[in-house]
Amino acid sequence: MGKRMMRAVVMKEFGGPENLRLEEVPAPEPGSLREREVLIRVKAVGVCYHDLINRLGNLPRTRLPSILGHEIAGAVVAVGSGVPALRPGDRVATIQRVHCGRCDLCKRGRSTLCKEGVFFGEEIPGGYAEYVVSEEQGLARVPDGIPDEEACICACTIGTALHVVRGRGGVQLDETVLITGASGGVGLHTIQVCRLIGARILAVTSSPRKADRLKEAGADEVIVAPELKFAEAARRLTGGRGVDVALEITGALTFDQAIRSLAPAGRLIVVGNLETRPVSFMPGLVILKELEIRGSFATTTPELSESFRLVGEKKVRPAVSRLMPLADAA
Ligand SMILES: [Zn+2]
Ligand SMILES: [Zn+2]
Helix, strand or coil: CCEEEEEEECCCCCCCCCEEEEEECCCCCHHHHCCEEEEEEEEEEECCHHHHHHHCCCCCCCCCCCCCCCCCCEEEECCCCCCCCCCCCCCEEEEEEECCCCCHHHHCHHHHHCCCEEECCCCCCCEECCCCEEEEEEEHHHCCCCCCHHHHHHHHHHHHHCCCCCCCCCCCCEEEEEEECCHHHHHHHHHHHHHHCCCEEEEEEEEEHHHHHHHHHHHCEEEECCCCHHHHHHCCCCCCEECCCCCCCEECCHHHHHHEEEEEEEEEEEEECCCCCCCCCCCCHHEEEEECCEECCCHHHHHHHHHHHHCCCCCCCCCCCCCCHHHHHH
């Protein structure tokens, strides 16, 4: 008998979307699962801007051929010998990057920094496929009532938002937060999480037609900046003071303006890097205002579980823009 096959969208070369092709490839075998591994039948997978960056060849750890997709929801098919907590049929979703769960950083709750961490679509095959394998520490249970197509995006949107807003950003009630790239997936959910915490939100977009959507998501003010010059508006909207926190979801294009938007002692949290190119800024501003620049990477399994709780309690709404079959991934 031949190997069990599955349909998967395989990327053999970097470049345009035509490099994502639906193929039959060997499926992961239940019998060959390692101790902590879980075989999952994929029910829904999110399409993320990260996938586009990966497809273009801008992520150094990706080995070809690769199967993209790190926003995965599905049902457990089989588990390795060391996974007593999960059984076939259980609904689960993955975080983007699976940590080891055993190193010092993982034990200190900084699992996103785990040196052994592996990202779906980079070091390990992702979820643009019928089946995927994840170690159990990268999985959270999906509660009843949250459909797969919503569950799959929660890690990368709401989980990432919790990690950046509350974790790395330490956003407090009554602080003013500026969000660049606010109309993207992370942005729309970051607005909702800031709203829950009680911060005042200034959302930046380059497109006037996205302003309504940002207001709907909960932004107090929308700064429409077609040229991405928004620092002056941010200072004006804060009585000349500047914002307490700038959440940089875009990267190079908006970095300098985000720094210039900050109040003294403000914090810039860098979470998005759409163009993956270097930035320049005035060190004098950082020195004289005693600014802090912090990074925020991905999300943790507890944050994914918490995202599901917030969705279940209708405190945050996952924003799914479009559904399509696997064959149309490209
Ligand atoms: Zn993502
Ligand atoms: Zn670790």
